[in-house]
Amino acid sequence: MNRVFCRKGAKALRNTKKGLCETLCLYVLVVLSLTSCQKENFDIVNLNNNNITALGHSGMGVGRVYPPDTYESILNCLATGADGSEMNVQMTKDCVLVAFHDELLGTNTNFEGLINSYTHAELENVYYDTYPYMRFSIMTLDNLFSKLKNQEDYFFTFDCKLFAVGDRQLFLENYANTLIALIEKHNMQNRMTIESNETAFLLLIQQKQPDYKLFFYPSTFAEGLEVVQQYHFAGITIDWEKISREETETAHSLGIYIATWNTHTKQDNINAVHKNPDFIQSDKIEHLVRLLE
Amino acid sequence: MAQNDSINSKHIVYAEGAGIGGYGSLNYENVFFSKGLFKLSARIGVGTYRVLDFQNRFNPDVIIPVALYGLFGKTHFAEFGFGQAISSTVHVNIENLQPDRRVNIHANFSVGYRYQRKTGGLFLRLSYSPLIEYYKTFRHWGGLSVGYVFKAKKK
Numbered sequence: 188m189n190r191v192f193c194r195k196g197a198k199a200l201r202n203t204k205k206g207l208c209e210t211l212c213l214y215v216l217v218v219l220s221l222t223s224c225q226k227e228n229f230d231i232v233n234l235n236n237n238n239i240t241a242l243g244h245s246g247m248g249v250g251r252v253y254p255p256d257t258y259e260s261i262l263n264c265l266a267t268g269a270d271g272s273e274m275n276v277q278m279t280k281d282c283v284l285v286a287f288h289d290e291l292l293g294t295n296t297n298f299e300g301l302i303n304s305y306t307h308a309e310l311e312n313v314y315y316d317t318y319p320y321m322r323f324s325i326m327t328l329d330n331l332f333s334k335l336k337n338q339e340d341y342f343f344t345f346d347c348k349l350f351a352v353g354d355r356q357l358f359l360e361n362y363a364n365t366l367i368a369l370i371e372k373h374n375m376q377n378r379m380t381i382e383s384n385e386t387a388f389l390l391l392i393q394q395k396q397p398d399y400k401l402f403f404y405p406s407t408f409a410e411g412l413e414v415v416q417q418y419h420f421a422g423i424t425i426d427w428e429k430i431s432r433e434e435t436e437t438a439h440s441l442g443i444y445i446a447t448w449n450t451h452t453k454q455d456n457i458n459a460v461h462k463n464p465d466f467i468q469s470d471k472i473e474h475l476v477r478l479l480e
Numbered sequence: 481m482a483q484n485d486s487i488n489s490k491h492i493v494y495a496e497g498a499g500i501g502g503y504g505s506l507n508y509e510n511v512f513f514s515k516g517l518f519k520l521s522a523r524i525g526v527g528t529y530r531v532l533d534f535q536n537r538f539n540p541d542v543i544i545p546v547a548l549y550g551l552f553g554k555t556h557f558a559e560f561g562f563g564q565a566i567s568s569t570v571h572v573n574i575e576n577l578q579p580d581r582r583v584n585i586h587a588n589f590s591v592g593y594r595y596q597r598k599t600g601g602l603f604l605r606l607s608y609s610p611l612i613e614y615y616k617t618f619r620h621w622g623g624l625s626v627g628y629v630f631k632a633k634k635k
Contacts, residue, residue, distance in 0.1 A: 252529045258572035263534035297617070319502045319611055319619060320543055320567035320586060321529060324574065334577045 227457055227478060233435075234444050235465035240342055241475045243272040244448055245288060248470025254295060254315040256286035257323040261331065268476045271342030271378070273448070273468040276328065277350060278358075282365045283307035286326040290350045296325075303351040303358070332373040343375065344402075344446065344468065346424075347383040363391045370399075380446070380466070382424045389420060402446055408434045415443050422446060427459040427467070435463050450475070489600045492521075494627020500545040500565050500588040500609050501527030507545070507625070519551040523563070533570040533579045541569040547590065555597050559607065561590040587612040588621075600631030 231237050246260025247253055247267075253260035256275050264272045275288040280303055292298040298305070298313045305313075307327065314322040332338055345366065351358040370376060382402035383389050389401045400421040405411035408430045411423035422444030423430075435445050446466035450459045456475045459467050469475040492509040499505060505527030513520035525545045533539035547563025565586045573580035592607025605625035612618055 253534065258574060258577065259534045262572060262577060263536070266534065266536045316617070316619075318529065319621060320565065320584065320613060321502075321541075321569055323571065327574075330574060331577075334575075336577075 227460070229460050229479075231460070231463055232439075233463050233465045234439055234442065239460060239464060239479055240270045240466045241472065241479055242342065242344060242466055242468045243267075243269050243472040244450075244468040244470045245274055245286075246272055247472060248451070250451075250470070252318065252321070254317055254323050256288055256326060257315065258326045258331065259323060261286070261326065262335075264472050265335075265341060267473045269472050271344070273344040273346055273382075274326075274328075275348050276345045276366070277302040277348045278362050278365060279303065279305055279307045279310060281306045281308075282361050284328040284365055284369055285310060286328060286331075288348065290348070301350050301352065328369055329372070332369070332375070338373065339378070342378050344380045344382060344424075344466070346404075347381060347385075347388060349383065349385055349388055359385075359388050359391055363388065363395060367392070367396055370396075380421070380444075382446070386414060386418065390418060393418070393420070400444070402444070408438075412438065412441075412443070416441065422465070424448065424468075427455065427462060427464070430462060430464075432462045439463075489596070489598060489629045489632050491630040492596070492603055492627055493630075494603050494605070494625045496525070496605075496623045496625040498621065499607065499623020499625065500547060500563060500590065500611065500621075501525050501623075502543045502545075502565070502567070503527065503529060505543065505545055507627070509549075511551075517552055517554060519557075521549045521551060523547045523549065523561075529569065534572060535579060537579075539570050539579055539581075541567070543567050543569075545588070547588065549590070551594065551596075555595065557594045557596060559590065559592045559594050559605070561607075561609075563588050563590075565611070584614055587615055592622075594625075596629055600629045603627040603629045 243264030245255030246264040249255055253263055261272050274286045276284050277287045278284055287302050292300055295315050295317055296313050297316050310325050313325050380400040380402050382404050384404040392399055402422040402424045403411055403414045403420050404424045415423055424446040426449040427447035438445050445464040447459050447464045448468040450456050450469045453471055453474045456469055456471055456478055490511040494507050496505050505525040507523055507525030509521050509523040511519050511521040527543040529541040531540040543565055545565045547561045549559050549561035551557040551559050568583045570579050570581050588609055588611050590607045590609040594605040596603050608622045611621050
């Protein structure tokens with residue numbers, strides 16, 4: 188008798204376990220299917236044919252193994268399926284354009300001082316030394332565009348960092364001429380924007396190449412709107428948190444493009460997309476690419 | 481064997497944050513000599529920065545740290561060591577923008593503290609481990625290790 192009860196008890200326990208397992212599996216499946224199906228819906232309306240151009244911020248952005256603005260970072264960004272990349276551009280003493288963000292080399296390389304105080308040949312000895320056992324060299328723009336396959340498929344934003352010593356006007360003149368020569372050489376006129384926070388430099392470029400798309404880089408939207416309207420620049424580059432959807436609409440109604448940056452997280456990407464800019468420079472470019480697919 | 485009579489727990493596995501593996505590594509260490517309060521051990525590990533290269537293809541960076549340590553203590557040890565790390569990392573060849581694997585050797589030194597019981601169990605280690613990258617460039621560095629000491633079988 189006891190044996191029969193034991194058998195029944197064991198069977199009931201097995202059934203309970205089986206039921207529990209099935210319920211658990213079902214629950215996991217439902218949760219998985221719900222989360223995988225969650226898709227943001229965007230109603231993108233902008234001056235860019237209602238598309239947002241997804242750009243990497245200096246390539247893959249900050250906080251990655253590949254330092255920003257290096258060959259590795261830019262090429263990795265393009266390999267993710269991005270439309271292109273923003274890059275920080277500086278000029279050497281002998282007028283060669285290289286990609287580098289900081290004012291001083293000493294912050295993340297083995298050299299000290301300004302990029303502009305070295306020749307291009309001297310910079311060949313510079314390397315980023317952020318991580319042990321990993322050295323990355325400074326990227327030369329002409330070399331990148333000369334050797335990049337399908338270069339014509341990508342869009343680039345040149346964030347002009349105008350750090351230099353000596354005659355300012357002469358430096359700006361040389362910088363503008365060198366940048367224009369690079370763009371013309373690689374036939375990039377319609378696949379790039381130039382951004383700067385120095386109005387004098389943008390005006391210099393505008394004077395030489397009125398058709399180039401020039402973006403002013405303000406600290407507030409109001410400042411940006413004023414400067415861009417005054418000088419007839421193409422757009423404003425601004426931190427996504429410093430502009431609202433309504434302000435983007437205002438800019439668009441005036442024919443002014445908006446590029447945003449400072450999107451460090453996936454949520455930042457989503458929030459930035461909701462603001463309807465024309466370009467997003469993202470530190471989470473893989474996510475942004477998937478989001479806009 | 482008189483010179484090697486008190487090795488109770490000779491196999492250790494641990495993960496190290498930073499340290500001579502670069503950003504982090506998984507390691508095996510063998511205590512091969514023990515006399516009184518003094519022990520000698522050898523370590524080998526593997527670390528990486530990225531598993532995919534910049535073209536998003538499987539092409540991992542590999543760092544192999546190796547080192548010899550002298551330990552002094554019973555459960556709380558003072559540690560001194562030296563070794564090498566072999567790095568095999570993937571970069572851009574600027575002539576053709578294709579992946580280019582570079583293999584280099586680096587030296588390292590170590591001084592630190594470790595907690596390691598005779599009977600096995602938890603292993604902890606904190607070290608100052610400066611690197612001489614490419615046998616040229618000195619870098620202040622350090623690491624924190626957590627692992628497990630395997631209990632020796634009774635004879």
